[in-house]
Structures are given as C-alpha cells and as structure tokens.
Amino acid sequence: MNEKKHSIKSDFSMLAILIIPIAVAVNFVGGQLASLLKLPMYLDTIGTIFAGMLCGPWVGAVAGGLTNVVTGIANPVNFAFIPVNILAGLVTGFLSRGKMFSTWWKWLISMVLMAFVSIASSAPIVVLVYGGVTGSGTSLITAAAMAAGANIWAAVIGTEGIWTVVDRVISFLIGYLVIRVIPARTLVKFGCGENYIKKPAKTGK
Amino acid sequence: MGVVIEFKNVTYSYPLTDEPVIRDMSFTLEGGKFYGVIGENGSGKTTLCSLIRGFAPSFYKGELQGQVLVDGKPTVDYGPGELSLKIGYVFQNPFNQISGVKDTLFEEVAFGLENFGVPPEEIEERVVEVMKMTNILQLAEKNPFELSGGQMQRVALASVIVLKPDILVIDEPTSQLDPEGTESVFKIIEEMKKEKKTVILVEHKIDLVAEYADEVLVLKDGRLIRKDATAKVLTDMSLEKEGVQLPQMAILGNRLVESGVPLRYIPVTEAQACEVIGEAIRKGGK
Amino acid sequence: MWREKLQLHKTNPIAALYPSCKFLILCLYAVCSFVLGSIGVGEGDYPLFLIPWFFVVPILSAASGVWKRFVHAFRAVLFIAALILVVQALLIPSEKVVWQLGFLRIYQAGLKSGLSLSFSILNIAGMFVWLFQTTENKEFTRALEDSGMNYKAAYVFISSLQMIDVLGKNSRTIMNAQRARGVETEGNMIVRAKAFFPSLVPLIVGAITSSEERVLTLESKGFDVNGPKTSLFELKKSGKEPLAGGIAIVVTLAVIVGRIVVWVL
Numbered sequence: 001m002n003e004k005k006h007s008i009k010s011d012f013s014m015l016a017i018l019i020i021p022i023a024v025a026v027n028f029v030g031g032q033l034a035s036l037l038k039l040p041m042y043l044d045t046i047g048t049i050f051a052g053m054l055c056g057p058w059v060g061a062v063a064g065g066l067t068n069v070v071t072g073i074a075n076p077v078n079f080a081f082i083p084v085n086i087l088a089g090l091v092t093g094f095l096s097r098g099k100m101f102s103t104w105w106k107w108l109i110s111m112v113l114m115a116f117v118s119i120a121s122s123a124p125i126v127v128l129v130y131g132g133v134t135g136s137g138t139s140l141i142t143a144a145a146m147a148a149g150a151n152i153w154a155a156v157i158g159t160e161g162i163w164t165v166v167d168r169v170i171s172f173l174i175g176y177l178v179i180r181v182i183p184a185r186t187l188v189k190f191g192c193g194e195n196y197i198k199k200p201a202k203t204g205k
Numbered sequence: 206m207g208v209v210i211e212f213k214n215v216t217y218s219y220p221l222t223d224e225p226v227i228r229d230m231s232f233t234l235e236g237g238k239f240y241g242v243i244g245e246n247g248s249g250k251t252t253l254c255s256l257i258r259g260f261a262p263s264f265y266k267g268e269l270q271g272q273v274l275v276d277g278k279p280t281v282d283y284g285p286g287e288l289s290l291k292i293g294y295v296f297q298n299p300f301n302q303i304s305g306v307k308d309t310l311f312e313e314v315a316f317g318l319e320n321f322g323v324p325p326e327e328i329e330e331r332v333v334e335v336m337k338m339t340n341i342l343q344l345a346e347k348n349p350f351e352l353s354g355g356q357m358q359r360v361a362l363a364s365v366i367v368l369k370p371d372i373l374v375i376d377e378p379t380s381q382l383d384p385e386g387t388e389s390v391f392k393i394i395e396e397m398k399k400e401k402k403t404v405i406l407v408e409h410k411i412d413l414v415a416e417y418a419d420e421v422l423v424l425k426d427g428r429l430i431r432k433d434a435t436a437k438v439l440t441d442m443s444l445e446k447e448g449v450q451l452p453q454m455a456i457l458g459n460r461l462v463e464s465g466v467p468l469r470y471i472p473v474t475e476a477q478a479c480e481v482i483g484e485a486i487r488k489g490g491k
Numbered sequence: 492m493w494r495e496k497l498q499l500h501k502t503n504p505i506a507a508l509y510p511s512c513k514f515l516i517l518c519l520y521a522v523c524s525f526v527l528g529s530i531g532v533g534e535g536d537y538p539l540f541l542i543p544w545f546f547v548v549p550i551l552s553a554a555s556g557v558w559k560r561f562v563h564a565f566r567a568v569l570f571i572a573a574l575i576l577v578v579q580a581l582l583i584p585s586e587k588v589v590w591q592l593g594f595l596r597i598y599q600a601g602l603k604s605g606l607s608l609s610f611s612i613l614n615i616a617g618m619f620v621w622l623f624q625t626t627e628n629k630e631f632t633r634a635l636e637d638s639g640m641n642y643k644a645a646y647v648f649i650s651s652l653q654m655i656d657v658l659g660k661n662s663r664t665i666m667n668a669q670r671a672r673g674v675e676t677e678g679n680m681i682v683r684a685k686a687f688f689p690s691l692v693p694l695i696v697g698a699i700t701s702s703e704e705r706v707l708t709l710e711s712k713g714f715d716v717n718g719p720k721t722s723l724f725e726l727k728k729s730g731k732e733p734l735a736g737g738i739a740i741v742v743t744l745a746v747i748v749g750r751i752v753v754w755v756l
Contacts, residue, residue, distance in 0.1 A: 012643070014709065018702040020647045021305070025654035026695055029662045033690055036666075037676060037683040050695065062647070070651055073628075075567045076619035077612065131579040131608045134571065139578075146582040170684065174691060181696045186703060188220050188266065197221070260707055286716035294711045301704035304712065306649040308629075311493055315723055317712035322719045329494050329723075345493065350657055365711065 008058050015189050016055040023047030023063035024070055027085075030171075040138060041167040045118075048089045050175045053101065054190040057093025064089035080129045084122045091117050096192045101176070111172050115165040119157060122164070126156050138163055209372060209403050210234040210257055214271035217252065217261055226252045228427040229271075236371070239394075239404045241418030241435065243411065245448050248424040250407045251297070254374045257405065258294045259283060275372070290321070293370035297377050299357035302364070303349045310352075311336070311345040314364045321368070331367050339363040339393055354381030362393060372403045379410065391417055415439050415452045415473040423449055440471035454478040461485075497724050499627065503556040504731055506625040510634040512732040513626060517618045519743045520547070524614040526750045528607055535589065535599045541610035548617035557624045564624055568616045572609040579605030628652055633726040642720060658694060666690045 026047030034043035048067065052060025064085030072078040091114055095101065100110045126134055132152045133139040138159050145155035179187070179196050187193035211233045218225040226249045234240055242250050255261040259280035262269045273280045275291060296302065307313040314336060318328045336342040339359045344352065352360065358381050365373070375394065379387040391413055397404055398417075408414050414421060414435070421438040423431040425447055431438050438444070440455045458471040458478065466485050472478035501507035508516075527540040552561035583601030590597040632645045669689050670676055676686045709715075 014706045014715070015702060017643055017647055018650075018705050018709075019699065021650035021654040022658070022695070022698045022702060024651040025658040026691070026698070028655045029658050029694070030691060032659065033662060033666070033687060037686055039680065039684055039687065043687070046691070046695075050699075054699075066647065066651060070648075070655070072619070073623045074564065076616035076623075077568055077571055079616075079619070129608070129612075130571070131575045131604060132582075133574050133578045139574065143578050143582065146578070152583070170687065174688065174695070177688065177692050178695045178699070181692065182699060184221050185219060186700055189264075189703065258711075260710070264706065264710070284717075286710065286713050289711055289713045289716065294707070296704065296707065298701075298704060301701045302708045304709065305653055305705065306646055309497070312497065312723060319721050319723065320713035320716055322716075322721050325494055325721055325723055325725075328721065333493065346496070350653070368713070 011056050011058045011191055013055075013189075013191065016059045016191065019051055019055055019190075020059060020063045020066065023051035023060075024067045026050070027063075027067040028071060041163050041170065043167055043170060045085060045088050045167075046171045046174050048085055049092050049114075049171050050178055052089045052092030053096045053175055053179060053196075054187075054192055055093070056097055056191045057090045059191070060089025060093040061086045062089070077134075080125050081122065084118060084125065087121045088114065088118055093192075096195060099195050102195065107172065107176070111168050112165075114172070115161075115168040118168065119161050119164050123153065123157050123160065126160065127152055132156050207236060208233045209236045209276060210405075211274040211277075212256075212271070213274070215256065215273055216270040217256060217267060219252075219261075219265060219267040222267075225268075226427050227256065230427075230429050231271075232422070232429055232432050234403060234405065236403050237398075237401045238419045239398045239417060240406065241414035241421045242405060242407045242424065243409075243414060243421060243449065244424030249427040250424055251376055252427075253424065254294065254296070254376050254405070254407060256280070257372075257374055258292050259288050260294075289317075289370075290368070291370055292372045292374055293365035293368055295361050295365050295373070295375045295378055297380060299354060299361045299381060302357070302361040307349060309345065310341065310347050310349055310360060313349045313360065314341075314367055317364060317368045331369075335363045335367040338396065339366070340389065355383065355386045358382060358386075359390065362390065366393070366397065370402070372405070373397055374405045376407045377409065378406075379408070379413075387413065411439070411450050411452050412454075412474070415454070423447070425449075436470070436473055439473045458482075494723055499630070501729075503625075504729065505551070505555040505735070506557065507729040507731075508625075508735055509726070509728045509732050510626050510630050511638070512728075512736055513622050515736055516739045517622050519739045520618050521615050523743055523746045524611060526746050528611055530750065530753055535587070535603050537603055538607045538610065541606070541614060545610055545613050545617065548614065548621060552621045552624065555621065555625045557621070560624045561620060564620045565617060568613065568620065572613045575612070576605040576609040579608065629724055630726055633722065633724055636722075637726065646714075654698075658698060661697075662690060662694050665694055 024047060027044045030046040031042055031044035034041055044067070045064070048060055048064040051063035065082050068078045068082040068085050095110045095113070100106045126132060132142050132146060132155060141159040142155045145159060146152055150158070184197045187197055212230045215227055215230045216225050217227040242253060244250055252261060255265060256273050257275070259273070259275070261267060263281065269281070275283070275288065280288065303313055304316045307316060311332060315328050315332045318331060323331070333342065336345060339362055341356065341359050341363060344356060349360065358378055362375070362378060379390050382390060387410065394404055394406065395417060406414070406418065418435045420433065421431070421435050422429060423438060423444060430447060431441070431444065439452055440458070442451070442459055445451055452473050454472045454474060454477065458468055458481070461482070462468055462471065467488070468481045468485055470481060472481050524541065524544065527544050528538045530540050531537065532539040549561065552558055580597045580601045581595060583598055583604060585598040585600035587599035588596045589599050589602055628649065632649050636642060636645045666676070669686065674686050674689055675682050677683070
C-alpha cells in the first residue's frame with residue numbers, strides 16, 4: 001500500500017468522533033482512579049494518548065483540549081492546562097503517524113520525548129499562573145524544595161519532572177496494552193490503526 | 206409491490222481475512238413481505254444485514270464482489286445518511302444502540318427525527334405514538350443508560366420504527382427478552398408488516414419465524430442454501446442434516462406421517478398442528 | 492406537553508440570561524480584573540484593588556440564586572488560591588521583609604506576586620464558576636449550535652459529559668470485581684500502581700470496541716444526513732440581555748477610565 005494521505009477532515013471520521021468522548025472520560029476516570037489508589041501522579045492523559053495513537057494528532061489534540069474544558073466546568077483552574085493536554089495529543093499523534101511505536105526502543109524514545117514535552121509545557125504554567133503550587137500531592141514537595149532555598153523553576157521542574165516521567169511511562173504502557181488487546185479488524189478502521197497490526201503473515205490456508 | 210432488494214452474485218470478505226463470509230449469493234426480496242433469515246452461528250446472517258444496509262463495505266471496508274441493489278440502485282452509490290431513510294436497522298446488542306447524548310428516553314427516541322429535521326410538533330406526535338406501541342411510554346423520563354436489556358431492546362426498535370423506513374432489517378431483536386417480551390416484540394413487527402413494510406428478520410427462535418414470516422432464507426457457511434415460502438422450507442426434513450433447527454410442530458408432523466397418520470399438510474405452527482392433527486383424529490375416530 | 496417538560500424554566504432573571512451574554516459579562520469582568528490588578532498600592536506596590544473587586548463574584552452568584560452550588564464548586568478554587576498566596580509570600584525571597592515571626596518571613600516581592608496570582612485566579616475562576624453554575628450544559632451546546640457550531644462538535648461535547656458518568660460507574664464496578672478476585676488495591680505504591688492496570692485496560696477496550704456499533708447506530712439514525720436538523724430543546728433569550736450587557740460595558744469603561752486617571756495623576 002502506498003503512503004496514506006492525511007487531511008484533517010478525513011482524520012475526524014465517525015469512529016474518531018466517537019473515540020473523543022471515550023478519551024475524555026478515560027482521562028477523567030484515570031485521574032480519579034489514581035487519586036483513589038493514592039498514587040502521586042495525575043494519570044489523566046491516558047485517553048489523550050490512545051486517541052492520538054489510534055486517530056492521529058488532531059483527534060488527540062481535540063481529546064486533550066476538551067478534557068480540560070470539561071473538567072474546567074467543575075474546577076476552572078484546569079482551564080490553564082488546556083495547552084499542555086493539547087500538546088500531549090498532538091505529539092502522540094505525530095509519533096504514531098511516524099510509526100514511533102513499532103519497536104521497544106522507539107517506544108522508549110517516544111516516552112522520553114513525551115515526558116520532556118509535558119514538563120516543558122506545564123512548568124511555565126505552574127510557575128507563572130500558579131506560583132509553583134497546584135494543590136496536588138507534589139505541590140508539598142515543590143514547596144519544601146523552595147523553602148530549602150531552591151529557585152522556583154528548579155523546584156517545579158525537579159519535583160514535577162520525576163513524576164511526569166513515571167506518569168508517562170504508565171500511561172503509555174496502558175496505551176500499549178489497550179492496542180494489543182483490540183482485535184485487528186477493529187484496529188483497521190482507525191486512521192493510524194494499521195501501524196499497530198502485526199503484518200498479516202500470509203498463511204497459506 | 207416489486208423487488209426492493211436484490212443480490213447479484215455477491216461475495217464479500219472482511220478486511221484481514223482470506224475466507225469470504227458471503228459466497229456467491231443471488232436473490233431478490235419483494236416489498237411488503239416478511240422474510241425470516243435462519244442459519245447456524247457464523248453462517249453470515251449478520252453480515253447479510255450489514256450488506257443490505259450498506260454498512261458492508263462502507264463502514265466495515267473489506268472486499269465486495271457483485272452488487273447489492275436497494276430500490277434498483279447499488280448500496281455503494283448512496284450518499285451518507287441516504288439509506289437511513291429507506292432502511293431501518295436494529296442490530297443485536299441493544300446497549301450500543303443509544304445515541305449517548307440524551308438525558309431522557311423521550312429525547313432518545315426523538316434523536317433520529319431531529320437529525321432528519323422533522324418539525325418539533327410532529328416529532329412529539331410520532332414519538333408518543335411509537336412509545337405507546339412499543340410499550341415504553343411509562344419510561345419516557347428515564348435516563349437511557351439506566352434501562353434493562355429487555356427495555357433497551359424495545360427502545361432500539363422504537364427509535365428505528367419512529368423514522369418510518371420502508372424496509373426494516375432486524376438482527377435478533379429478542380436475545381435479551383423473556384418469552385412474554387419476545388411475543389410483544391413480534392406483535393410490533395407484525396404491525397410493521399400490516400403497514401406494508403418489508404421486514405428482514407434474523408431470529409434463532411424458529412417457532413416464531415414459522416408463525417410470522419412469509420418466506421425463509423436459510424444460510425450455511427456464507428451460502429444461501431434455501432429461499433422459499435415458510436411452510437415449504439420449514440417442513441423440509443433434509444435441512445435437519447444441514448444443521449437447521451426445524452420447528453417442533455414440523456418434526457412432529459413428519460413423524461406422524463411417517464408412522465401412517467394421514468395429515469392434510471405438515472404443520473409448522475401450533476395453530477396449524479392443532480388443525481391438521483385434530484382433523485386426522487376426527488377422521489380416524491370415525 | 493412532553494416537549495414542554497424538556498424546556499428549562501428559570502425564574503431568576505440573571506440565571507435566565509442567554510449563555511453568550513453571560514460569557515460577555517465574564518470576559519469584561521476578566522478585563523476589569525487585569526486593569527485593576529495593574530494598580531499598585533502602597534510601598535510594596537500591592538494590587539489591593541483586586542480584593543474588593545473579588546466580592547462581585549459571590550454577590551453575583553447569590554443574586555443569581557445559585558449560592559449553595561457556587562460555594563460547593565468554589566471551594567477547590569479557594570483552596571488553591573490560598574495555597575498560592577501562602578507559598579509565594581513565604582517562599583519567594585526578596586530583600587524587604589514585611590513581617591516576621593520566628594523563622595517565618597513574609598517577603599515583600601512574594602506578597603505582591605502572591606496577592607496578584609491568587610486574586611486573579613479567584614476573580615477569573617470564580618466568574619467561570621458562576622457561569623457554569625447558572626448555565627446547564629445543554630444550554631451551552633444549544634447556544635453554540637444556534638450560533639453555527641458544527642453539530643458533530645456539539646455531539647462530542649455532550650457525549651463526553653455522559654461518557655464520564657458511564658465510564659465512571661463502570662470503573663467502580665470493574666474495580667470492585669478486581670478486588671473480589673484478589674487484586675490488591677492497598678499496600679505500598681507499587682502494589683497500588685499495579686492495581687491501576689486491570690481496572691483501566693478492560694474499561695478502555697470495552698468502550699473502544701462498543702464505539703464501532705455506536706457508529707452504526709448514529710448512521711442508522713441519520714446523524715450524517717445533510718440538511719437542517721431540528722431540536723426539541725429550545726433556548727430563548729430572556730429579553731434582559733441588552734440591559735445586562737450594557738451594565739457590564741459601562742462598568743468596564745468606568746474601570747478603564749479610572750485606571751487612566753490614576754495613571755495621569
């Protein structure tokens with residue numbers, strides 16, 4: 001098959017449109033579950049990540065942005081993080097399109113890249129809008145680091161950074177497990193689904 | 206009424222598979238008739254429905270050879286949404302048949318009519334009528350996500366009937382229902398038949414097919430092995446060897462004939478059995 | 492009579508304003524907040540005008556008849572704002588110490604940025620809370636659709652809200668089932684992190700595979716049909732929009748003029 005053409009409009013197939021609400025809800029439920037299990041991470045980009053993986057960057061971006069719009073209805077503080085989640089969807093989608101989830105070392109590179117992007121995009125918001133603390137569990141550590149004399153940027157990037165990496169590793173692992181379980185006949189219907197189907201070894205039946 | 210659906214040498218396979226699920230199928234369906242589709246699991250019944258509705262190949266992709274014509278026009282030539290006005294499709298799993306955006310059942314049933322731009326006054330009239338007919342009006346203010354399987358199935362049927370399509374394709378509408386609920390669903394389908402709609406029904410409960418269908422299509426391994434009037438197909442004992450489950454009454458009738466009881470014809474429904482066996486007994490009694 | 496039941500009947504005139512009018516008020520309020528926040532008061536250049544200005548938010552919410560819901564939703568914002576104020580004031584060091592108690596020192600620069608950040612958040616987020624507590628989700632989508640937003644976008648928005656409910660319930664069911672099967676949800680962090688997977692993966696897979704049939708459902712019901720759609724739910728303007736918008740504009744102009752006057756003097 002020759003290179004597939006992508007247009008933003010064709011990215012938003014009916015199936016992709018229906019994946020967005022699921023992604024938003026999974027982001028939400030993931031975050032809830034993480035706090036229920038008292039994990040020190042947000043784990044609230046899992047939906048964005050699999051939306052990007054399956055349907056490409058634009059669908060991922062919409063899923064990400066919409067998540068913070070929807071959670072912002074309950075707590076408007078989340079509005080400030082809209083760009084972070086949009087960026088997460090975009091980057092995952094482009095990585096997926098570039099077939100960066102085909103081998104384990106590509107996965108590793110993708111995870112590191114994603115962690116880097118999310119730290120780089122969230123740190124300025126945490127520092128400039130929230131003065132370093134967002135009320136999450138890690139805020140305490142950040143505050144402690146600042147009290148110990150660390151510069152606010154160093155404190156935020158240092159503490160949020162570690163957990164962001166762990167967060168992304170877990171999120172991608174879930175994305176990977178999900179995609180492995182989805183049957184191939186379902187995967188083919190997604191824009192980027194073909195990238196995850198093991199080349200059908202032509203069984204001479 | 207003339208032919209509304211025609212299959213011309215249709216062979217279809219899903220993507221990523223080597224084996225076709227439908228093989229070289231040709232037949233015609235006439236308007237205003239009630240067709241029962243039977244066959245073992247995996248014989249291609251659901252795929253047949255998707256082909257009629259055009260979801261195969263438009264949504265499922267895969268490879269289609271031959272032609273599926275609806276009102277003389279190939280399904281692949283219809284524009285998006287065009288077929289939804291002609292063909293109402295109720296599929297198996299009732300839980301996935303809600304829109305996911307409505308808070309009440311009333312609005313859920315109205316969803317399709319809103320999409321077609323029907324004026325609100327008319328929507329209300331039609332929705333109330335259909336909800337009465339399907340016996341769900343008392344649930345009108347409930348949340349669609351909080352219903353039982355049986356209620357869901359009736360909602361699925363109602364939200365398609367309300368669109369008043371000429372053709373109804375119904376894939377096992379009673380899997381979640383008890384015998385009473387099943388009977389009531391069949392009453393609704395019969396009502397559709399009275400309104401001169403073409404009904405194509407996939408159903409395992411053979412006794413109900415025997416009672417309601419005009420014609421029966423028998424599928425096996427993706428092939429159409431029989432298509433004829435209900436009484437003819439369901440009394441054909443050779444089909445038992447093909448794994449087709451025949452109605453108890455037909456089996457009983459055949460046994461009686463074999464053992465020398467003279468029946469005027471082989472019954473397929475209870476009512477017919479009562480009639481012919483009664484006749485035979487009265488004759489024998491004399 | 493069924494259609495009548497689906498409509499909203501708001502008695503409070505502020506809550507009954509059309510969503511776009513409320514949004515205009517919110518935007519103008521944010522503009523005022525920035526303008527007022529730029530006025531430095533006293534030795535430390537503190538943005539003190541933001542504090543009295545903030546009282547507009549609870550007063551407006553009370554006047555809109557949503558006081559209880561407002562308080563409930565606003566607590567999270569209040570918590571973060573307070574946290575920011577404390578952390579900034581105590582931990583951003585500068586030469587000037589405003590106040591000292593033992594080892595605790597409030598620095599001037601920290602107090603200034605803390606006040607500025609926390610009260611900006613209180614003002615703007617507070618106004619959003621007011622908007623969302625006085626407006627129902629279906630009002631937003633209706634208003635957006637009426638103003639030309641694509642019906643698919645509207646669908647995605649509403650469906651997301653419903654899906655959160657549905658998947659939330661399902662996740663609790665799955666988690667309880669996993670617990671019953673012996674998956675541990677308590678213990679050290681690795682154990683808890685492990686419990687995360689079996690709770691979430693089946694949930695996602697189930698949702699994705701069922702979306703296939705959902706596509707067919709929507710197509711069967713003419714979601715894709717070209718042409719105008721109708722809606723059982725109607726959104727009407729209350730008629731007070733010009734008045735409310737007018738007041739907001741006048742107040743904003745007054746604030747801007749006031750700022751310029753302070754500047755010139």
